[in-house]
Amino acid sequence: MTAPDLADLEALALVAAARSFRGAAARSGLSASSLSDAVRRLEARLGVRLLNRTTRSVAPTEAGLRLLERLRPALAEVRAALDVVNGFRDSPTGTLRLNVPGIVGRLMLPRILPPFQAEHPGITVEVTADDQLIDVLGAGFDAGVRYGEMLEQDMIAVPLGPRVQRYALAAAPSYLERHGSPGHPRDLLGHACLRYRFLSGARPAWEFERAGQVVRVDPSGPLLANSIEMILAGAAAGLGIVFSFEDLVAPLIAEGRLVALLPDWWGEFPGPFLYCHDRRLMPAPLRAFIDHLRGPHGRW
Structure with a gap:
């Protein structure tokens, strides 16, 4: 044969x-x-x-x-x-396939990709924004971006985006006029809260921290969606309280459409990482992207 x-x-x-x-x-x-x-x-x-x-x-x-x-x-x-052989070019060519959470696609890659692609015009970047926890590498992507995942021994992780992030709690002035403001995270159990749900059905609890004390609550409310845009719009319309990435909520607070709640309880968490196989022969587009993230242009 x-x-x-x-x-x-x-x-x-x-x-x-x-x-x-x-x-x-x-x-x-x-x-x-x-x-x-x-x-x-x-x-x-x-x-x-x-x-x-x-x-x-x-x-x-x-x-x-x-x-x-x-x-x-x-x-x-x-x-x-x-x-x-691609590595011997002045600038490598090829395709870089990334799987990232929606928040990374909205807030971080728009800042990272333009200078990277200006430096490497021969590289095409294919981005899939997906909040489901899939086997990124098994699905054919070169690398994935995730928060706080345990990595296997044959994986490497490279910081991407801000190293410290926070969740922010906020509500519209019209909602607070009708229902008042919570004085403690546990008070949220008596409020209308707008929740994010992953496509898998998972609905993360809201976690708060102050002076070493951690409080987790699982509030309910009139809206449960896998669209953060829908949740933010509902919050701005006075439908209920939102708890999401500070970078998404902060502009609405600055515009006066939302009011910050319990800011002393906004706990910090590590920013995301790009992860991929730690292999001897790494594709040139991926190697170029990792070098970019590790260099001055990739620092947040």
């Missing part, structure tokens, strides 16, 4: 990761038909079905799963080995 074509193996990995030929085509820039031809050619050469295809989805067979388990790290090493 002759060795399969490397491009056909790449096509299999792309389709399996996307769970569809159309999704893989959109991610890779190839046509769905060419990817389908590549997988059929690979299956014919190996003499075994690798993907189960239905009108709605594509999923690896048992043989396909076993092949992909060994194939993905091997393909990553091949791509990284070829990318070594």
